[in-house]
Amino acid sequence: MKELRYINKFFKKYRWKLLIGVIITIIARVFSLVMPEYVQYSVDAIESYLLNNTQDLDAVKATLLKNILIIIGSAALSALFTFLMRQTIINVSRYIEFDMKNEVFDQYEKLSLGFYKKNRTGDLMNRISEDVGKVRMYGGPALMYSIQTLTLFACVIPLMFYTAPKLALYTLIPLPFLSVLIYRISRIIHVRSTKVQEFLSELSTFTQETFSGVSVIKAYGIEGRINGEWNTLANKGKDTSMSLAKVNAWFFPLMILLIGISNLFVIYIGGIQYINGEIATTGVILKFIIYVNMLTWPVATVGWVTSIVQMAEASQKRINEFLQEEPEISNPETPAVDIEGHIEFRNVSFTYDDTNITALKNVSFSVDPGETLAVIGKTGAGKSTILELVARLYDPTQGDILIDGHPIQEVNLDTLRESIGTVPQDAFLFSDTIGNNIRFGKADASEQEVVEAAKMAAVHNNIAEFTKGYNTVLGERGITLSGGQKQRVSIARALIKNPKIYLFDDCLSAVDTETEEEILGNLKRVANSVTTIIVSHRISSAKNADKILVLDNGEIKQQGTHAQLISEDGYYKELYLSQLSEKENF
Numbered sequence: 001m002k003e004l005r006y007i008n009k010f011f012k013k014y015r016w017k018l019l020i021g022v023i024i025t026i027i028a029r030v031f032s033l034v035m036p037e038y039v040q041y042s043v044d045a046i047e048s049y050l051l052n053n054t055q056d057l058d059a060v061k062a063t064l065l066k067n068i069l070i071i072i073g074s075a076a077l078s079a080l081f082t083f084l085m086r087q088t089i090i091n092v093s094r095y096i097e098f099d100m101k102n103e104v105f106d107q108y109e110k111l112s113l114g115f116y117k118k119n120r121t122g123d124l125m126n127r128i129s130e131d132v133g134k135v136r137m138y139g140g141p142a143l144m145y146s147i148q149t150l151t152l153f154a155c156v157i158p159l160m161f162y163t164a165p166k167l168a169l170y171t172l173i174p175l176p177f178l179s180v181l182i183y184r185i186s187r188i189i190h191v192r193s194t195k196v197q198e199f200l201s202e203l204s205t206f207t208q209e210t211f212s213g214v215s216v217i218k219a220y221g222i223e224g225r226i227n228g229e230w231n232t233l234a235n236k237g238k239d240t241s242m243s244l245a246k247v248n249a250w251f252f253p254l255m256i257l258l259i260g261i262s263n264l265f266v267i268y269i270g271g272i273q274y275i276n277g278e279i280a281t282t283g284v285i286l287k288f289i290i291y292v293n294m295l296t297w298p299v300a301t302v303g304w305v306t307s308i309v310q311m312a313e314a315s316q317k318r319i320n321e322f323l324q325e326e327p328e329i330s331n332p333e334t335p336a337v338d339i340e341g342h343i344e345f346r347n348v349s350f351t352y353d354d355t356n357i358t359a360l361k362n363v364s365f366s367v368d369p370g371e372t373l374a375v376i377g378k379t380g381a382g383k384s385t386i387l388e389l390v391a392r393l394y395d396p397t398q399g400d401i402l403i404d405g406h407p408i409q410e411v412n413l414d415t416l417r418e419s420i421g422t423v424p425q426d427a428f429l430f431s432d433t434i435g436n437n438i439r440f441g442k443a444d445a446s447e448q449e450v451v452e453a454a455k456m457a458a459v460h461n462n463i464a465e466f467t468k469g470y471n472t473v474l475g476e477r478g479i480t481l482s483g484g485q486k487q488r489v490s491i492a493r494a495l496i497k498n499p500k501i502y503l504f505d506d507c508l509s510a511v512d513t514e515t516e517e518e519i520l521g522n523l524k525r526v527a528n529s530v531t532t533i534i535v536s537h538r539i540s541s542a543k544n545a546d547k548i549l550v551l552d553n554g555e556i557k558q559q560g561t562h563a564q565l566i567s568e569d570g571y572y573k574e575l576y577l578s579q580l581s582e583k584e585n586f
């Protein structure tokens with residue numbers, strides 16, 4: 001229960017609602033105890049009439065009518081309070097679930113990129129849905145059934161012992177066995193249903209990948225192979241589900257068997273006691289049969305609740321692991337000061353934790369507001385890593401990064417990220433309209449601003465050709481943009497933000513050189529006091545930059561302007577000549 005202590009703060013938050021729920025639960029159970037008493041009185045009245053024949057039949061009928069009305073009335077009240085009980089306690093568990101999901105999501109948003117590299121998306125989703133759901137079962141149904149069981153035990157067992165102690169003892173003997181049995185079955189059900197769950201996520205990952213990669217599957221003509229893999233998975237799933245169904249099928253028959261045995265005990269022992277004169281009336285036996293049936297479900301829930309608590313404890317442990325994780329990148333408590341855009345790297349080295357790859361070695365450069373820095377190099381040279389360090393998605397392993405002369409770790413993180421317009425290598429667009437995707441960079445942007453940004457990114461004409469223009473929906477249920485169109489919408493998203501620093505990560509690779517020139521020209525026009533870093537494989541993107549860095553294997557091999565770099569031997573000149581001859585041949 002150590003891990004579950006975490007949710008005590010929610011119990012405290014909703015304590016009044018919970019207290020009302022507990023009181024209502026007790027009232028509901030107390031009303032349900034009226035019925036067995038009045039059933040006994042009614043049977044007693046009939047028995048005494050039949051045996052003595054002295055009573056007036058009308059008086060017996062009046063007694064029976066009164067008892068029936070009391071039974072109906074108390075059952076109706078018990079039903080009403082049971083409804084209110086669920087409305088309070090179960091609702092509280094839903095509030096707790098809501099609060100916890102928000103808390104976990106907030107934490108997810110705070111955690112650094114490194115955390116997302118270490119943990120699988122499926123696992124992150126599971127903890128916020130499955131695990132929180134299991135903890136809810138502890139805060140709701142488990143609590144409710146425990147109070148119900150305790151109230152019933154506290155009222156019914158003394159009543160039984162008071163009415164007929166020996167009969168009470170024999171009647172209660174099978175119930176602990178029932179509880180243990182249900183506990184065992186619940187554990188097996190849990191283990192098997194976890195396997196079914198695991199299998200289901202495997203199946204949905206497979207299905208999702210198949211649908212996403214359907215064009216590759218068809219192009220390679222491997223539908224048969226994929227079908228075979230699907231069949232193997234589906235058969236595995238069938239076996240797991242069948243083994244769960246088998247154990248589930250035992251649950252109710254076993255309960256019915258044990259209730260039957262308890263009833264037999266009551267009838268057999270009660271019958272003998274009645275014959276021996278130890279029990280006054282047969283009404284007592286009937287009352288005990290009703291008690292046994294009333295106690296069976298609560299007794300079964302003792303086992304069920306125990307397994308719910310164990311599962312909730314395990315789930316809360318998994319949730320706590322993420323909640324206690326400290327973000328690697330923390331926001332310093334420095335005031336938000338406007339950023340001008342001066343960037344300096346001083347002997348920066350960086351190694352990725354997960355792969356141990358040293359992506360940057362002793363890198364130094366500086367770039368001022370209004371300047372453009374281009375970074376050129378082979379794949380894996382460390383170009384994107386420079387941009388990730390400027391956006392402080394990671395902190396350098398060695399060396400210093402200065403923003404406007406201040407160490408980046410001391411710059412307010414929110415201000416830093418607000419001042420940066422990033423266009424990543426693989427333009428990610430949300431399943432929303434094109435307009436809203438551009439507005440992502442500035443939530444309150446007007447229609448006019450969206451159009452302006454799209455014009456600067458040279459994508460307005462393409463958007464205008466769609467029937468619904470900027471209201472065209474993208475993504476799974478919308479249209480698919482071409483690679484170049486995606487890149488340009490993504491550029492428009494950064495431009496509309498009007499930031500102090502632009503980070504362009506090879507984001508013009510899918511557009512032709514004329515369009516590339518148009519976009520870079522537009523950028524130069526509007527961004528004369530903005531710092532721009534462009535990562536590229538193309539000389540055309542770099543040639544007009546104020547400074548060019550040539551990276552190789554994490555190290556700066558050359559730096560200078562285009563004119564300087566083409567006049568010296570090295571990677572830049574080779575690239576320039578090969579791209580020049582490609583253009584001429586074209």
Ligand SMILES: Nc1ncnc2c1ncn2[C@@H]1O[C@H](COP(=O)(O)OP(=O)(O)OP(=O)(O)O)[C@@H](O)[C@H]1O
Pocket residue numbers: 117352353354355357358359377378379380381382383384385386425
């Ligand atoms: N998130 C990451 N975790 C671990 N290693 C990484 C990560 N990102 C990049 N790397 C590794 O760091 C090195 C530099 O990668 P980086 O993405 O900076 O290169 P790049 O020059 O931008 O390459 P490209 O031109 O192909 O985009 C590569 O060897 C890469 O495998």
